[in-house]
Amino acid sequence: MDSLDLSLPAPELTVVLCDVESVSGSETALADLVESALSDVPHLSVDRDGDTVVARTSLARAERVVVAGHIDTVLLGDNLPCRVEDGRIHGCGTTDMKSGVAVALRLAAHLPAPNRDVTYVFYDHEEVEAEKNGLGRVARDHADWLAGDFAVLMEPTNARVEGGCQGTLRADVVLRGHRSHSARSWMGDNAVHAAGEVLRRLAAYEAEQVEIDGLVYREGLNAVGISGGVAGNVIPDECVVSVNYRFAPSRSEDEAATVVRDVLDGFDVRVVDSAPGALPGLSHPAAAAFVEMVGREPLPKFGWTDVARFSALGVPAVNYGPGEPSVAHQREEYCDIAPILECEEKMTAWLS
């Protein structure tokens, strides 16, 4: 294909975008098409870093909003080219998230004078290790490209606003004992038995529900793994309980670590990694207008998404896109046409 035709309706454009395969690491062809098409749009200035393309209006509006989507997909499931049937587009990338990218490209091309300045971000490497993430790379190397008052990440949400996202922290709780032959167990000190109290506290812990901007973030503190044992005839001298804490975006990573340490007071708690959440920012005027325009009750986002990268830059962000999240990464991936049209209409109204 030589060029993208941004005059195509968003559903047709979704099909075109999906049929240009762009598994993570192979986004260059699609990024070239996006860059070329946007460079032809007179009201946009375009930047590129790797396979991330950033286009923006410069109308000196009082507010700037960011509309972002990743252009890579998970591995193909033998489900391309796309098949359209009964108002539904089937194929890899339809829901996650080229339907959202299609809407963003349409807005970029067809809104020469939006009521807020808009920065459109099309980025690479979202579906792989965090360190490769194109949005993260741009945040490190060109943070100014992502500046704004509010961001919309067009991940699949069934055309509802899902605000912010919760943070996540992983910690290992390490129990130590002494080995002995299990025929003389009283000579040892059983580290696996010691894990019982850790599990009891985790099971008894009542996770908080934290309300922010009218959204209730429901936290969770769980063992996600446990391992211990040397051999069938040895009293184990070590047991490790892996814990995952999902915390409301009002808490910092340090505060989250303190919660875990308090619950497991007296145990050897080692934080392995953590990522902060993202505040929904729904009290911001641009966000409030957006939510009102979408016209559905906004929901909190529980899972971690790239909105947290915007939040880390001081830009409140929400998830909002036409896709059906439950079919993402599935061989049966699809996206209905109606929410694609609805998203484009709502976003257009918001920016007009």
Place this chain on the structure above:
Amino acid sequence: MDSLDLSLPAPELTVVLCDVESVSGSETALADLVESALSDVPHLSVDRDGDTVVARTSLARAERVVVAGHIDTVLLGDNLPCRVEDGRIHGCGTTDMKSGVAVALRLAAHLPAPNRDVTYVFYDHEEVEAEKNGLGRVARDHADWLAGDFAVLMEPTNARVEGGCQGTLRADVVLRGHRSHSARSWMGDNAVHAAGEVLRRLAAYEAEQVEIDGLVYREGLNAVGISGGVAGNVIPDECVVSVNYRFAPSRSEDEAATVVRDVLDGFDVRVVDSAPGALPGLSHPAAAAFVEMVGREPLPKFGWTDVARFSALGVPAVNYGPGEPSVAHQREEYCDIAPILECEEKMTAWLS
């Protein structure tokens, strides 16, 4: 070497036996030497099965006792040929258990008219998987060769009588739940958390101490392993706690399984394998005489040993040998000369 010289004192014979390498699976050369040497002894009749050699007196005594030892060793630790220094023999097999074998060979050769008929058993494959064990093979194929009123297994015990042995049972306790994304943990059911109560009961369980023939067998019920977990962001749907129960030889395997099931009532307990213990049989006249002659307080044997194979054939058995058990299977393996001489002297007195 062409032949074993059974006129050598037991310590020298120990050195000779150790210097004929016989790692499990490579016992043939040593078994040939043992068979040949015993065949030259006029008061013995000799049988062989694989690399196990059985020799016996047939004096129509009122009692028959079995004296047994394995002729294989664990892998060499670069510690042969033997080195003798300051009354101590260093080298692979010295303690476990060619010093005991040397004593048994000396008794076989030099006691033409023992006060009890004696069956001497020198067997292969003790240091490897149970199904290869030569004593087990003979018990299956020639149980009559092992008939007797009492057995002495000359495993290392520091020249003390260690009576019988405890049984052992392994069971898996399987906890089931439901997976969910850990960001929505309330949609799942955490199988690792459920293991907390299993560990609590195991930690709280007070193992029994069972007295048999004046020996106190101290039981133990322990988690020896635990595993669960799918990924750092998934609520685990399965957790398995591996449990090991060491039980007094007065309990059957079925009774042992009932104890474990009672302690873990309400949980899915799956018995993986078990092996019965061995009663010490110290009330038997031959055993009582043996203990009296050894002249030290007998001890219970906690770990499982091949005495259980005799017990399964209805032959009470004890462990008694010159070796130091704590250096078995170590590169630093050694055996002192004094207990070798003491064992030979005591056994000779008992059988004279």
